[in-house]
Amino acid sequence: MPVTEREQLAAAGRAAGLRLTAQEVADLLPAWKRYLGLVEELRAAMAPEDWDDGG
Amino acid sequence: MTAVEALTSAPLVEIARSLRRRKVSPLELVDAYTQRIERASGLHAFITPPGERARQEARQAERRLSRGEAGALLGVPIAVKDLFATRAIRTTAGSRILRDWVPSHDAAAVARLREAGAIIFGKTNLHEFAYGVSTANPWWGVARNPHDPTRSPGGSSGGSAIAVVAGLCAGALGSDTGGSIRVPAALCGCVGLKPTFGAIPLEGTIPLGWSLDHAGPLARTVGDAALLLNVLTGFDPGRQAGRASTRGVRVGVLKGSIVQKVQPRVSQRVDAAARALRRQGLRVREVTIPEMEWTVATQLVTLRAEASAVHSRWIRTRPRAYGADVRIRLQLGALVAGADYVLAQRMRGRLRAAIGRVFQDVDVLLLPTTPITAPVVGERSVRWRSGEEPVDGALVRLTAPFNLTGLPALSVPFGSAAGLPVGVQVVGQWMDEARVLAVGRLIEGLAEEERPV
Numbered sequence: 001m002p003v004t005e006r007e008q009l010a011a012a013g014r015a016a017g018l019r020l021t022a023q024e025v026a027d028l029l030p031a032w033k034r035y036l037g038l039v040e041e042l043r044a045a046m047a048p049e050d051w052d053d054g055g
Numbered sequence: 056m057t058a059v060e061a062l063t064s065a066p067l068v069e070i071a072r073s074l075r076r077r078k079v080s081p082l083e084l085v086d087a088y089t090q091r092i093e094r095a096s097g098l099h100a101f102i103t104p105p106g107e108r109a110r111q112e113a114r115q116a117e118r119r120l121s122r123g124e125a126g127a128l129l130g131v132p133i134a135v136k137d138l139f140a141t142r143a144i145r146t147t148a149g150s151r152i153l154r155d156w157v158p159s160h161d162a163a164a165v166a167r168l169r170e171a172g173a174i175i176f177g178k179t180n181l182h183e184f185a186y187g188v189s190t191a192n193p194w195w196g197v198a199r200n201p202h203d204p205t206r207s208p209g210g211s212s213g214g215s216a217i218a219v220v221a222g223l224c225a226g227a228l229g230s231d232t233g234g235s236i237r238v239p240a241a242l243c244g245c246v247g248l249k250p251t252f253g254a255i256p257l258e259g260t261i262p263l264g265w266s267l268d269h270a271g272p273l274a275r276t277v278g279d280a281a282l283l284l285n286v287l288t289g290f291d292p293g294r295q296a297g298r299a300s301t302r303g304v305r306v307g308v309l310k311g312s313i314v315q316k317v318q319p320r321v322s323q324r325v326d327a328a329a330r331a332l333r334r335q336g337l338r339v340r341e342v343t344i345p346e347m348e349w350t351v352a353t354q355l356v357t358l359r360a361e362a363s364a365v366h367s368r369w370i371r372t373r374p375r376a377y378g379a380d381v382r383i384r385l386q387l388g389a390l391v392a393g394a395d396y397v398l399a400q401r402m403r404g405r406l407r408a409a410i411g412r413v414f415q416d417v418d419v420l421l422l423p424t425t426p427i428t429a430p431v432v433g434e435r436s437v438r439w440r441s442g443e444e445p446v447d448g449a450l451v452r453l454t455a456p457f458n459l460t461g462l463p464a465l466s467v468p469f470g471s472a473a474g475l476p477v478g479v480q481v482v483g484q485w486m487d488e489a490r491v492l493a494v495g496r497l498i499e500g501l502a503e504e505e506r507p508v
Contacts, residue, residue: 039352
């Protein structure tokens with residue numbers, strides 16, 4: 001179970017089929033964290049919408 | 056300076072006219088440009104400079120001109136960003152991966168240039184695979200701004216902008232996924248037009264982001280851009296622009312938080328352009344579009360996912376064949392979740408609706424093309440009162456909204472600040488290039504009298 005952000009990123013990379021070295025994971029980490037922050041901001045900016053399970 | 060040398064930096068329409076009137080021959084022109092390219096090699100404008108093939112095309116054009124044949128660009132040397140496939144001419148996309156690719160067919164946009172009689176005049180430098188805005192290319196040379204070689208020309212069509220401004224061709228073809236025509240046009244001091252999404256076909260152009268990619272011209276004048284647009288689209292928005300009146304046109308000057316982080320010397324030029332337009336009888340008012348605040352995040356998620364899809368195979372099998380910055384972007388793109396992409400498309404819809412509402416009250420938007428003038432090569436961040444912003448993000452903050460919405464957007468030089476060019480951006484409604492160009496032409500004419508003291 002990946003615990004640290006670095007481990008989470010390495011696991012996500014493996015799941016996506018990327019062959020990341022430990023150094024590459026370290027290089028990607030700051031930009032990945034910024035990306036996650038931006039997505040979180042986008043999510044917060046979208047007003048919640050009413051929806052149901054009706055398809 | 057000889058007459059032909061003087062002509063190398065003239066507007067394209069003047070060059071085409073001189074060719075038609077046989078005041079200069081295509082071969083003389085090609086040779087004069089070639090000499091200039093050799094002298095300007097330190098700017099790294101070209102990946103594949105025009106060689107003997109361009110001289111052969113010049114001789115063919117000369118024969119056609121002597122027979123009195125017509126062609127809007129007959130004998131005119133046009134440089135092409137090395138993202139567009141060119142038959143029998145190496146096409147690298149600025150990469151190492153494609154360094155030896157020689158296509159068997161022209162991209163559709165290149166074919167249209169050839170049909171109009173243009174000489175395909177070399178392949179220009181770009182950010183690797185067009186994925187970045189510096190044109191600091193690790194394989195083909197770090198491109199340099201012709202106004203100050205310590206500074207960046209912008210990108211990704213940096214080589215095309217350099218070639219136009221430094222007088223190394225008569226006009227150029229570029230592509231724009233987040234600002235890649237308009238940003239280098241603004242930083243180098245030429246005209247750059249991103250037309251409406253889909254107006255110029257992209258067959259044979261190496262994609263970056265399918266829903267964001269546009270082709271378009273870089274040129275020395277708005278009239279030149281209009282002529283190239285006519286050729287590239289196959290219809291005549293440029294000619295319509297020549298006839299369009301600008302009197303009473305409603306101009307919305309963009310204000311609000313999105314333009315707060317703009318260098319004062321840049322915003323002063325935009326305000327000066329707005330004042331000048333008002334004096335010409337245009338109806339100028341201020342507008343805000345708060346949803347533009349989400350441009351960078353929306354563009355980032357959309358482009359990372361789409362670019363990663365384009366490069367899906369190579370980024371997994373040959374990651375080290377990419378330069379470091381592009382490799383990181385593509386690897387991060389492979390991690391974009393489907394839900395995040397959908398989220399970005401929902402925000403994109405909101406942005407489109409917000410801009411659409413503003414266009415109920417105005418005909419064109421006016422805003423800076425870039426918040427800053429050309430950064431020093433290698434500069435990573437811009438410092439604002441509210442904090443730091445990555446240079447790459449800052450450079451596309453005001454251009455990317457119109458890739459997300461597909462609206463036509465033109466960058467026109469409007470003077471300079473501290474010796475560096477400033478571009479103002481005119482944005483129109485879907486397929487309204489004629490009005491965008493007409494307002495751009497007016498701004499161009501006013502630039503001289505509005506020159507800061």
